[in-house]
Amino acid sequence: MTSPTDDHLRAAVLRALSTEPQTEGLNLRIGVLNGVVHIGGDVASGETRALAETICGQVAGVRGVVNRIQAPGAPIPSRTIHVDLSNDKGRGQ
């Protein structure tokens, strides 16, 4: 079954994105596995893509973000991986 921690993190990430004016209306897809957030979808600019990644990464307990959001100027295939192995705070593991 899904880890309760990942479930809680996913809910927290969705909440964080919905409270930021620049990301609240975006159709983003979110998955969380082992504390790493995976984000996908299409946005209009690289700045918004980067902002979404930053917001996800700031949620307590998130160990890393794999950003697969497609945006003008984003890497093709669109993928940026930032994993902070030292960030195990709040993971309960």
Place this chain on the structure above:
Amino acid sequence: MTSVPGPALQEHRPNAARAMSALSKVRHFTDLPPHIQAALAELALPRHYAAGQVIYLEGEPGTTVYLLESGWVRATRTSPEGREQALLFLRPGEIFGDIAVFNGTVYPGTVVALEDADVWAIDGPALLDLVARHPELALAVIRRLADRVSHFIGLVEDLSLRSVEARLARTLLRNAEKRDGGLFVPRREWTTFDQMATRLGTVRDVLSRALHTLEEEGLLQVGRHEIVLLNPEGLARRGDK
């Protein structure tokens, strides 16, 4: 702010005949009675994904099973250290997303279209309901999952027991095409060094060294558009090491 399930459906009413045709090509589903195939086709909705587009992400709730009708897709899993490992490369006639739906959890890997892909999306709960009512379908699903388990046993064996050179040799032989009396692996099968490294569970530098080693041993020749397998028997021996 909500998490959305992907691109808009191409059409509201599924093209049942086209879906039936796609289902008829799925291993273990070909012998299903027509009324069960028709019931499955009724559930299937067409979707199109452009090359590079995400079909689903690891850690997303598993709500949908997909049937690949055309194109080529790749499933990967990201390690806690941020390294990607290829789980599956899927061709038309393959089903994916089923594991998460059948065990009621999240998708264990990310699936991305490597080229433009047409898929049929089947709602997970509706599929489970159909499986519960039709033992023949349940048996077909079990056989498909058994195939998948066999694949992953092979992957575990590859990653834990074989060197990168051996994995490379085996992968090249598996994907070789015969032409003009020779064996070639077309560029399409690896696309980039990063792609191939992901497939072999290694990184670009190690893959590059492995290719160089096999080239120096006279087993293959790396060209711009293809890899020529100069000594298939030698590669097969290398693959067993």
